[in-house]
Amino acid sequence: MELLALFISAILINNFVLYYFLGICPFLGVSKKLDSALSMGLAVTFVMTITAVMSWMINTWILIPYNIGYLQTVSFILVIASLVQLVEMFIRKMSPPLYQALGIYLPLITTNCAIMGLALLAARKDYGFFEAVVFGIGSGIGFTLAIVLMAGIREQLDLADVPEPLKGAGIALIVAGIMALAFTGFSGMIKL
Amino acid sequence: MSFLIPVLTMAVLSLLFSTGLVVAYKKLKVEEDPKIEAVNEALPQANCGACGFSGCRAFAEAVVKGKADSNGCPVGGNDVAAEVADILGVSAGTVLKRVARLHCRGTKEAAASRGLYLGVTTCAASHLIGGNKQCSYGCMGYGDCVLACQFNAIEMGEDGLPVVFEENCTACGKCVDACPRNLYELLPIEQNIFVYCRSLDGPKVSRKLCKNACIACGICARACPEQIFMENNLAVIHDYKKIDPEKIPAIEKCPTNAIGRFKIEKIDMNDEKEAARDEG
CATH class of the missing domain: 1.10.15.40 (Electron transport complex subunit B, putative Fe-S cluster)
Incomplete structure (x- = not known):
C-alpha cells in the first residue's frame, strides 16, 4: 500500500517536471510532436528506472559502508552517463528514425537534472530497494505524462492564433506554468 | 591511507562501466554507409x-x-x-549558377533623402521608422546584407548601394533574408535583364522620390508585350529566356533606367582585400 502511494505521488504530486521543475530542457525541447515526446518520455523512464536501481546499489553497498557519501554526486553522474550512452547506442541500432527525432536531447538526458535529482532524492530519503525502484518508475511515468500532455497541447497550439511576440518558447513556457499550477491541485492528496 | 577507498571505488566503478560500454558498443555498432x-x-x-x-x-x-x-x-x-x-557513380547535372541581385538603383544621388537618420545603423532598425529615403521600398544602404554574407560577396558601394560580386556569390540566400525590404532575388547568372525597382508607388509619387524608380510608363511592356507586364505600378518580367534579344534596345529605352541589362565593372575582391591588408 505504501509502495502504491509512493508510485502515485511520484507521478502526480511530486511530478519531476511540474513540481520540482527538473528536466525542463527536454520537456520544452522534445514536446513539439506527440510521438517523439512519448518516445522521449519512455527513454527517460527507462534511464530513471535503471538509474534508481544502480544508484541504490552503489549507495547502499559501497558508499554507505565505506562512509564515502560525498562521492554520491560523482558516482551517480558516472552511472547516468554510462546508461545514457547505452540507451543512445541501443536506440540508434534499433530505431534510427527515433534516434533522429530525439536528436540532441537524447545525449542531453545525461545532464538532465531530473535523473540526477532522482538519484539524489532517493539517496536522501533512505529508500529501500523496492521503494527506490517504484520511485524511479513512477518519476519516469510522471515525466512521460507531463511531456505527453505538453506535446498534445503544443500540437493544438500550432493551430491557435498566438500573439506574435509569444510564439514558440514564450507560449510554451506559459503553458508549462499553467500546467504546473493545475498539478498543484494534487498536492496534499497523499502524505508521505 | 583513507584516500585509497574513494579512489579505488571510483576506479573500479569507472572500469566496470567503461567495460560495459565497450561491450555494448561492439554489439550495437551501427554500420554506416561509408x-x-x-x-x-x-x-x-x-x-x-x-x-x-x-x-x-x-x-x-x-x-x-x-x-x-x-x-x-x-x-x-x-x-x-x-x-x-x-x-x-552517377552523372552530374550542371548546377544552374544563381547570384543575388539587388532590385534597387536608388543611389545617394538618385533617391530623395528623408532627412538625417542618426539611429542604429542597420537596415532593420532604419526600416522600422520608415527608412532614410523618401522611397519606402528602396535600399537604405546600411549593409545588413554585407554583414549577412558569409562569402565576402557583397560590399557597400560608394553610391550607397551594395555591390554583389558574382564570383563569390553562392546564392545561399542569406542576403535575401537579411534585407528588411526584400530587395534581393536569387536569379540565374545568365539572366541579364532585370527590373531594378520594387516601388509600388504610383507614377507621380515615384517620379518625385527617385530618379531611377519604375514610373510605370509602360514603355518596356509595349516593347515586349509577351513577357513584360505592368503590375501594381511596376514592370514585371515573366520569363527572361523568352525575351527576343532584338527587343532589348527598345526595352532599354526606359526613361529612368529602371529596367535593363546588368552592367557592373568587375572588381577583384581578393586583390582589394589584400591591398587593404597591406596598407593596414
Missing part, C-alpha cells in the same frame, strides 16, 4: 543550409539515400557536384 562520410568530405562544410538541409552532413546523408540530387549544393557549384556524383 559513402556518407566521403560525400560529406567533398562538401564545402559551410553548413549554410542553402541546399535546404540542416547542414553539410545532413545533405550528404540525403544524397546517399537518393533524397537529394548530387548537384544540390549551390555553394560548391559544378566542381563539388562532379565530385559527389563521382562518389555515387
Whole structure:
C-alpha cells in the first residue's frame, strides 16, 4: 500500500517536471510532436528506472559502508552517463528514425537534472530497494505524462492564433506554468 | 591511507562501466554507409543550409539515400557536384549558377533623402521608422546584407548601394533574408535583364522620390508585350529566356533606367582585400 502511494505521488504530486521543475530542457525541447515526446518520455523512464536501481546499489553497498557519501554526486553522474550512452547506442541500432527525432536531447538526458535529482532524492530519503525502484518508475511515468500532455497541447497550439511576440518558447513556457499550477491541485492528496 | 577507498571505488566503478560500454558498443555498432562520410568530405562544410538541409552532413546523408540530387549544393557549384556524383557513380547535372541581385538603383544621388537618420545603423532598425529615403521600398544602404554574407560577396558601394560580386556569390540566400525590404532575388547568372525597382508607388509619387524608380510608363511592356507586364505600378518580367534579344534596345529605352541589362565593372575582391591588408 505504501509502495502504491509512493508510485502515485511520484507521478502526480511530486511530478519531476511540474513540481520540482527538473528536466525542463527536454520537456520544452522534445514536446513539439506527440510521438517523439512519448518516445522521449519512455527513454527517460527507462534511464530513471535503471538509474534508481544502480544508484541504490552503489549507495547502499559501497558508499554507505565505506562512509564515502560525498562521492554520491560523482558516482551517480558516472552511472547516468554510462546508461545514457547505452540507451543512445541501443536506440540508434534499433530505431534510427527515433534516434533522429530525439536528436540532441537524447545525449542531453545525461545532464538532465531530473535523473540526477532522482538519484539524489532517493539517496536522501533512505529508500529501500523496492521503494527506490517504484520511485524511479513512477518519476519516469510522471515525466512521460507531463511531456505527453505538453506535446498534445503544443500540437493544438500550432493551430491557435498566438500573439506574435509569444510564439514558440514564450507560449510554451506559459503553458508549462499553467500546467504546473493545475498539478498543484494534487498536492496534499497523499502524505508521505 | 583513507584516500585509497574513494579512489579505488571510483576506479573500479569507472572500469566496470567503461567495460560495459565497450561491450555494448561492439554489439550495437551501427554500420554506416561509408559513402556518407566521403560525400560529406567533398562538401564545402559551410553548413549554410542553402541546399535546404540542416547542414553539410545532413545533405550528404540525403544524397546517399537518393533524397537529394548530387548537384544540390549551390555553394560548391559544378566542381563539388562532379565530385559527389563521382562518389555515387552517377552523372552530374550542371548546377544552374544563381547570384543575388539587388532590385534597387536608388543611389545617394538618385533617391530623395528623408532627412538625417542618426539611429542604429542597420537596415532593420532604419526600416522600422520608415527608412532614410523618401522611397519606402528602396535600399537604405546600411549593409545588413554585407554583414549577412558569409562569402565576402557583397560590399557597400560608394553610391550607397551594395555591390554583389558574382564570383563569390553562392546564392545561399542569406542576403535575401537579411534585407528588411526584400530587395534581393536569387536569379540565374545568365539572366541579364532585370527590373531594378520594387516601388509600388504610383507614377507621380515615384517620379518625385527617385530618379531611377519604375514610373510605370509602360514603355518596356509595349516593347515586349509577351513577357513584360505592368503590375501594381511596376514592370514585371515573366520569363527572361523568352525575351527576343532584338527587343532589348527598345526595352532599354526606359526613361529612368529602371529596367535593363546588368552592367557592373568587375572588381577583384581578393586583390582589394589584400591591398587593404597591406596598407593596414
